[in-house]
Amino acid sequence: xxxxxVSAIRSVVxxxxxxxxEPSFHGNEWQYVKECLDTTFVSSVxxxxxxxxxxxxxxxxxxxAVAVVNGTAALHIALKLAGVQPGDEVLVPxxxxxxxxxxxxxxxxxxxxxxxxxRTLGIDPLKLREYLEAxxxxxxxxxxxxxxQKVIRVLVPMHTFGHPSDLDGLxxxxxxxxxxxxxxxxxxxxxxxxxxHTGTFGLLGTxxxxxxxxxxxxxxxxxxxxxxxxxRRANHxxxxxxxxxxxxxxxxxxxxxxxxxxxNAALGCAQLEQLYGLLEAKRKLFDVSRKAFVxxxxxxxxxxxxxxxxxxxxxxxxLDEDHSYLRDSILQSTNxxxxxxxxxxxxxxxxxxxxxxxxxxxxxxxxxxxxxxNLPSSPKIIIExxxxxxxxxx
Amino acid sequence: xxxxxVSAIRSVVxxxxxxxxEPSFHGNEWQYVKECLDTTFVSSVxxxxxxxxxxxxxxxxxxxAVAVVNGTAALHIALKLAGVQPGDEVLVPxxxxxxxxxxxxxxxxxxxxxxxxxRTLGIDPLKLREYLEAxxxxxxxxxxxxxxQKVIRVLVPMHTFGHPSDLDGLxxxxxxxxxxxxxxxxxxxxxxxxxxHTGTFGLLGTxxxxxxxxxxxxxxxxxxxxxxxxxRRANHxxxxxxxxxxxxxxxxxxxxxxxxxxxNAALGCAQLEQLYGLLEAKRKLFDVSRKAFVxxxxxxxxxxxxxxxxxxxxxxxxLDEDHSYLRDSILQSTNxxxxxxxxxxxxxxxxxxxxxxxxxxxxxxxxxxxxxxNLPSSPKIIIExxxxxxxxxx
Numbered sequence: 001x002x003x004x005x006v007s008a009i010r011s012v013v014x015x016x017x018x019x020x021x022e023p024s025f026h027g028n029e030w031q032y033v034k035e036c037l038d039t040t041f042v043s044s045v046x047x048x049x050x051x052x053x054x055x056x057x058x059x060x061x062x063x064x065a066v067a068v069v070n071g072t073a074a075l076h077i078a079l080k081l082a083g084v085q086p087g088d089e090v091l092v093p094x095x096x097x098x099x100x101x102x103x104x105x106x107x108x109x110x111x112x113x114x115x116x117x118x119r120t121l122g123i124d125p126l127k128l129r130e131y132l133e134a135x136x137x138x139x140x141x142x143x144x145x146x147x148x149q150k151v152i153r154v155l156v157p158m159h160t161f162g163h164p165s166d167l168d169g170l171x172x173x174x175x176x177x178x179x180x181x182x183x184x185x186x187x188x189x190x191x192x193x194x195x196x197h198t199g200t201f202g203l204l205g206t207x208x209x210x211x212x213x214x215x216x217x218x219x220x221x222x223x224x225x226x227x228x229x230x231x232r233r234a235n236h237x238x239x240x241x242x243x244x245x246x247x248x249x250x251x252x253x254x255x256x257x258x259x260x261x262x263x264n265a266a267l268g269c270a271q272l273e274q275l276y277g278l279l280e281a282k283r284k285l286f287d288v289s290r291k292a293f294v295x296x297x298x299x300x301x302x303x304x305x306x307x308x309x310x311x312x313x314x315x316x317x318x319l320d321e322d323h324s325y326l327r328d329s330i331l332q333s334t335n336x337x338x339x340x341x342x343x344x345x346x347x348x349x350x351x352x353x354x355x356x357x358x359x360x361x362x363x364x365x366x367x368x369x370x371x372x373x374n375l376p377s378s379p380k381i382i383i384e385x386x387x388x389x390x391x392x393x394x
Numbered sequence: 395x396x397x398x399x400v401s402a403i404r405s406v407v408x409x410x411x412x413x414x415x416e417p418s419f420h421g422n423e424w425q426y427v428k429e430c431l432d433t434t435f436v437s438s439v440x441x442x443x444x445x446x447x448x449x450x451x452x453x454x455x456x457x458x459a460v461a462v463v464n465g466t467a468a469l470h471i472a473l474k475l476a477g478v479q480p481g482d483e484v485l486v487p488x489x490x491x492x493x494x495x496x497x498x499x500x501x502x503x504x505x506x507x508x509x510x511x512x513r514t515l516g517i518d519p520l521k522l523r524e525y526l527e528a529x530x531x532x533x534x535x536x537x538x539x540x541x542x543q544k545v546i547r548v549l550v551p552m553h554t555f556g557h558p559s560d561l562d563g564l565x566x567x568x569x570x571x572x573x574x575x576x577x578x579x580x581x582x583x584x585x586x587x588x589x590x591h592t593g594t595f596g597l598l599g600t601x602x603x604x605x606x607x608x609x610x611x612x613x614x615x616x617x618x619x620x621x622x623x624x625x626r627r628a629n630h631x632x633x634x635x636x637x638x639x640x641x642x643x644x645x646x647x648x649x650x651x652x653x654x655x656x657x658n659a660a661l662g663c664a665q666l667e668q669l670y671g672l673l674e675a676k677r678k679l680f681d682v683s684r685k686a687f688v689x690x691x692x693x694x695x696x697x698x699x700x701x702x703x704x705x706x707x708x709x710x711x712x713l714d715e716d717h718s719y720l721r722d723s724i725l726q727s728t729n730x731x732x733x734x735x736x737x738x739x740x741x742x743x744x745x746x747x748x749x750x751x752x753x754x755x756x757x758x759x760x761x762x763x764x765x766x767x768n769l770p771s772s773p774k775i776i777i778e779x780x781x782x783x784x785x786x787x788x
Contacts, residue, residue, distance in 0.1 A: 023434045030431060033657075037424055040417045042612040042661065043605020069463050069613065072651040098634055098645045105648045108502065211437020211655070218436040218655030219463065240492055241747075247725050249739040251492045254499045254747045257466040261605070261612030263427075263657065267436065331641050345643040353635075353648045 008292040017338035022378040032266035046262025060197040062224035064231030067260035071186040071208025074221035075103035078204040082180040088153040095365040113359035122165025155179040159188035162313030190311035215271035217264040281379035282312040298323035319371040344372040402686040411732035416772040426660035440656025454591040456618035458625030461654035465580040465602025468615035469497035472598040476574040482547040489759040507753035516559025549573040553582035556707030584705035609665035611658040675773035676706040692717035713765040738766040
């Protein structure tokens with residue numbers, strides 16, 4: 001079966017070495033970046049940062065976008081703005097990239113790990129509701145963890161590999177248990193839940209433009225919100241809280257140097273212009289890949305949840321439970337062959353720094369973790385096999 | 395006198411609008427950045443990040459340099475590596491940019507503000523020694539603040555406007571009072587104290603490559619150290635503490651996403667190649683500027699301290715005490731005329747978030763703050779007035 005899987009991947013990606021996800025620069029990247037260099041506006045002031053924020057807001061439908069240095073910084077500030085205090089608990093999926101938990105820790109708060117839904121790969125709202133009913137109580141409008149006696153302040157869905165979580169279910173929980181919803185949409189630029197862009201359902205949402213993401217700014221992220229005051233606060237907190245003045249350097253709170261530099265935003269503006277085409281290529285790659293696996297028993301291709309449109313950031317194979325023992329052989333064989341694949345992240349509750357954090361039963365996340373394999377997902381696989389740039393046109 | 399000063403500045407900078415500090419791109423910036431785009435290595439992996447670190451180490455004489463997203467992030471990590479714990483106090487000058495104090499706050503520690511020396515614009519070691527003798531005690535090898543009973547863990551000299559602090563005096567204090575020395579060399583790339591580069595005297599030192607600095611990477615910073623284990627830890631903590639593995643995502647401590655992206659490092663490599671020429675231009679600008687002010691009473695031009703070679707990052711005017719009342723008129727007139735000038739930063743102990751932090755008598759810093767004015771300092775002022783790129787050659 002391992003050899004069947006390697007052959008199926010080769011039938012899609014060809015016989016060369018292939019990485020998990022490479023950026024694709026076929027638009028105005030050079031032109032915009034060169035304009036930064038020619039005008040010397042490469043740093044925190046410049047027209048591309050402002051434009052990138054406007055373009056992101058327009059694309060996602062959020063009222064405001066604030067561009068920052070990366071997705072971790074975006075989530076750190078979003079959590080602070082959502083009211084996270086030192087000592088609070090924040091509900092995050094155990095199945096996520098470490099940045100989700102780190103951003104909570106950077107607020108001096110504690111991540112509290114919750115289980116996943118096999119259908120969405122995101123937080124399971126039914127299981128979470130039962131857990132919160134059994135383990136928390138409401139006190140003065142706050143959700144209190146009965147065991148630790150701490151305030152559970154925020155619920156952070158993460159849209160795994162670009163697939164939207166069950167936002168209706170999670171919004172209802174946030175409402176019923178007095179939790180603030182903050183979406184970690186680092187992986188889901190271009191993913192929609194019932195026609196609305198992910199990252200725009202919570203009080204705040206966050207994006208990432210790291211080099212392995214659907215579009216990249218080198219390093220970068222953004223905070224999305226529909227609240228103008230939160231947008232103003234996000235901008236202020238990410239730019240050292242400097243008060244506007246012709247020459248005086250006065251700052252009115254402890255803040256951060258998190259602003260995205262103009263040269264990175266220039267890349268982002270060019271990338272965003274090509275997003276429709278990149279998403280089309282990734283969707284096409286999903287179709288081709290799924291078909292290549294259709295006759296292999298014991299394995300399924302992860303597809304977008306019902307009612308959702310996924311960006312298919314990472315193409316994902318899910319082994320049946322009775323084939324999970326093959327995961328490491330598949331990873332070994334593919335990587336040795338020059339096909340870069342990877343498993344889901346080690347669950348957060350299994351990492352040394354987060355081992356003692358509160359957690360619900362995580363049996364589904366544990367099962368998923370033993371069965372998921374990400375396959376090469378670069379849009380260039382489709383674009384280059386087509387021998388044209390057709391798929392990149394908007 | 396205000397008009398005399400405006401005229402003196404005009405005699406140096408010409409009659410156009412002139413900013414405080416603009417980057418100067420006359421080398422391989424475009425070539426290196428284009429190489430990033432062509433190879434798609436724009437993010438956290440790539441040859442320019444490694445090269446920039448090697449080049450910085452070679453230039454400064456530090457054994458190791460670790461490139462990060464900005465100077466604040468560099469100081470944050472350096473302080474953590476120096477052992478700063480939540481609740482500790484860290485000695486920082488009141489006369490500094492807010493990032494110095496913010497990095498302390500980001501460690502959940504408290505900045506403790508100390509006074510400046512008019513000769514260096516940095517921390518005054520004689521005054522600091524008297525203060526520490528009067529207000530601290532040694533207990534089990536730690537320096538304890540007698541009033542707050544907290545550990546004073548680290549001493550952070552900042553080399554104001556590029557002028558080296560009295561490092562001999564400060565190293566002696568660190569030694570005698572059991573303090574770790576961490577240098578905030580954000581402003582002093584290219585500045586030397588007794589022939590040795592600033593940022594290499596403490597256990598760790600930090601640099602900044604923000605858009606207004608001597609060289610820029612858009613946004614960027616670096617940690618310098620001679621200790622290989624601290625360098626390894628700095629690298630680990632700034633790259634999410636991920637353990638090396640072909641595919642597994644396992645992280646062994648709470649860490650940060652602070653790595654400098656390759657596209658920003660590409661800019662840095664090109665800029666560093668031109669540093670000698672940029673420093674030569676800035677030194678020339680100092681000579682020309684100082685001469686323009688030589689016949690104006692009541693004002694002096696700040697020059698490098700004895701035994702030091704300064705990068706002259708910002709050219710600085712110092713009003714005599716009996717002329718300090720003119721500071722705001724000078725700032726007003728120059729900025730209205732399109733000559734960007736600025737005062738020293740509002741002292742840290744006067745900012746709302748740091749108002750209640752411990753502080754010694756700050757009378758010299760207060761006096762300096764009322765008398766310092768930074769003048770336009772871009773190397774291009776010299777380079778363009780020469781009509782050639784001569785000053786940029788290494």
